[in-house]
Amino acid sequence: MELTGADIFVHSLQDEGVEIIFGYPGGAVLHIYDALYRQDKIQHILTRHEQGATHAADGYARSTGKPGVVIVTSGPGATNAVTGIATAYMDSIPMVVFTGQVPTHLIGNDAFQEADNIGITRPCVKHNFLVKDVRDLAETIKKAFYVATTGRPGPVVVDIPKDITAEKTEYSYPDKVSMRSYNPVHVGHAGQIKRAVKLMLAAKRPMIYTGGGVILGNAAGSLTELAQLLGHPVTNTLMGLGAYPATERQFVGMLGMHGTYEANMAMHHCDVLIAIGARFDDRVTGNIEKFCPHAKIVHVDIDPSSISKNVKVDVPIVGCVDNVLKAMIKLIKGSKQRPDGAALKDWWQQIEDWRSKDCLKYDHTSELIKPQYVLESLYKATDGNAFVTSDVGQHQMWAAQFYKFDKPRRWINSGGLGTMGFGLPAAMGVQLAYRDETVVCVTGEGSIQMCIQELSTCKQYALPLKIVNLNNGYLGMVRQWQEFFYQGRYAMSYMESLPDFVKLAESYGHVGMKIEKPGDVESALEEAMAMKDRLVFMDFITDPAENVYPMIPAGGGQNEMILI
C-alpha cells in the first residue's frame, strides 16, 4: 500500500521499536504531527522548548542505552535544538533528531522559517541526512538509527522537507542496512591485547582509568571482573562514574581537575596506565607535559581518533570495550603469570596514605548549609539508589564527589559541553523511562533558570522528580575562579533578583520547600522522598562562599592539587 511520507515516518519509528519521542510542533512538521495523532503506539512528549526536548531525549538515552528520538520544526525549532544536539555529541550519546524543513522547491530561497539545518548541525552531529525523495525516507531513517547507535555513538540529524511528508510511495522498512563507507570495528587486535595483558600482569604501580565508553559499551560487569582479577586501583572520569562500584575498596574516586587527591596522585606515579573508553580530556590530564611521566599506556577505544590524540600511547587497541575486556579476562585467567602481589601491596599502602588525607573533608560545624552535606544526606535518603541528573557548576562537582554510584547509567550529566540547563529536562527523560524509580535533579539557582519552563512539562506528564537546588546565590563555579584567579573581582557572577522558588514550583502545580538550616536538611529530604507522586522542588540556601576542593589549577600537573 502507498503511504504518505508522514505515515512512513511514523511506521518507520514504530518498526524501529521507538516507544517515546520528544518534540514540539510547527508548520513544517504538521503532516507528521497529524500522522502521530492518528496512532497510539508511540508516545509523544511535548516539552516547553526544543532544547528541553533534546536534553530529555538525551537523558532517556543515557539512562536506558536506547537512542533518544526528537522531532522539531524547521527554522527556530531546529536552531533551538542545536544546544541539545551539541551536548549529546560531546558525550557520544545516541540520538536521532528529525528537523522539519521548508518544501524542497523553496530550499535556498530564504523561505519562511528556513534555516540550513544540515549546515548548522554538521559540526555537532555524527552524521546528518537531507531527505530529497520520499522513496528514500524509510531507508534514511534506518540508516540514521544504525549510525547513531553503532560504533562510537552520537546524534544524527534527519532533515525532512515538508513536501516529502505529503508525497506517497510504497512503504517497507529495511531489516538491516549496510553502508560501504561506515564499518565500525568491534573486536580488538589479538596481538595488541596480548601485549597489554603482559604489561598489566607485570605492573608494579598500575592504574585503571575508565570513562564514558565503559558505560556506553555496557561493559561495567566486565570492567569489575577484570579489575578484581588484577587487584588494581580504579578511577573513573566524570562520565565514567558508576562503571565501577564507588563503594568498593579498589575505587579511588574520580580523577581530574576536581577528582580526589588519591586518584590524581596514583595517576601521576603509576607505571602502567590502562585507559578504557576514556578520551584524555584536558580536565582529566591537567598539564599534558606533566601527565603520567612514568607510565606505559594502554588505551582501549572504539574510535581510532581518540587514540593518541592528546597523549601518545604505547599499546593502542581499537575495539568495543566489552569485547576487549572479555578477551583480556580470558588471557589473564589462562596465564600462569599472576599479578605482582608484593609490589601491589606496597602500591596500595602508598594509595591508602594518599587516601588518608581525606581530600573531600569539609566544615561540619558551620551554621550555614554546606552543599556537600546536602549531597551526603541525599545519598542516605535515597539509599544510593537514585538516578541523579545534574546541571553544570559547583553543584555538579559536589554531586560527582559525594554521591557514590555503584551502578552504571545512574549518573547523568553534561561533561563535554558542560551545558547549563541540562539537568531538569534530562531528568524528565529518565523518569519517563523509569516511572517507578527515584529521579533526582541536582542543580543550582543559575542553571535551573535556563530550562525552568520544563516544570510545566513535568506537571502535564505527572513526573515526580526531586529537584535539589543548591542555591548559593552565585554562578558558583564562575565565582570560585574569580576568587582564585581574578583577585575576587566578581564580575556578573552574583545572581540577583532570584524568584521565590517555592512559589514558582507551586505555580507550576508542584510542591516547593525552602531549607535554610543544616538541622533541617535530612528531614526535608526524607519528607520530599516520601512524596512519591509529586514533584518536589527543594530550595537549599547554601553557603555562598563554599568552593570545590581539591583542584588542579590551570597548567598544573595531576600531582599539583590544591587541597583545602
Add this chain to the structure above:
Amino acid sequence: MRHIISILMENEAGALSRVAGLFSARGYNIESLTVAPTEDPSLSRMTLVTRGTDEIIEQITKQLNKLVDVVKLMDMTDGPHIEREMMLTKVRAEGDGREELKRVSDIFRGRIIDVTDKTYTIELTGAGDKLDAFLQVLDRALIIEVVRSGVSGIARGERALKL
C-alpha cells in the same frame, strides 16, 4: 611535512563541505583541494594537500576516515607517487618579448594555447615546484593572470586507491 591525501567519498551533496568543515573546525591547514567525480558515478575523488607534524597528519587521516561519507583514503606521500598540477598563465607578450616567452615556455614544456597580438596563454603541467619555478623565471610585470588546478596525485606501481 607536506602530505597529499586522496579520498574516495560518496558522491553526495554536501560531502565537500564535510571535509572543508572538518579542516576549519579543527584548525588543520589546507594548501589545496580538488574534487571531481570518478569513473564510478557514485564516488567522487578528492585530493588535498596539507602540512603538519606526524601526529597532526595521523589525526587528520583518522578524522577523515571517521566522516561517514568517506569510503577510503590514502596518504600518497606514504610511498612512491606521482603528483601533477595544471597551470594556465596569461602573460603580456609584445614586441621582442614574444620570442623570449615562447622559448621559456618550451623549456618548461608548456603549450601556448591562446594567442592574441598582445598576449599568450600558456598551459603547463607538472609537480607544484616545477610550476613555481616557471613563475619565478617570468618577469612579474608581464603576468596578467595565473590559474592553478590544485594538486592531484596517483601512487606508482601496483598501489592504488580503489574499492
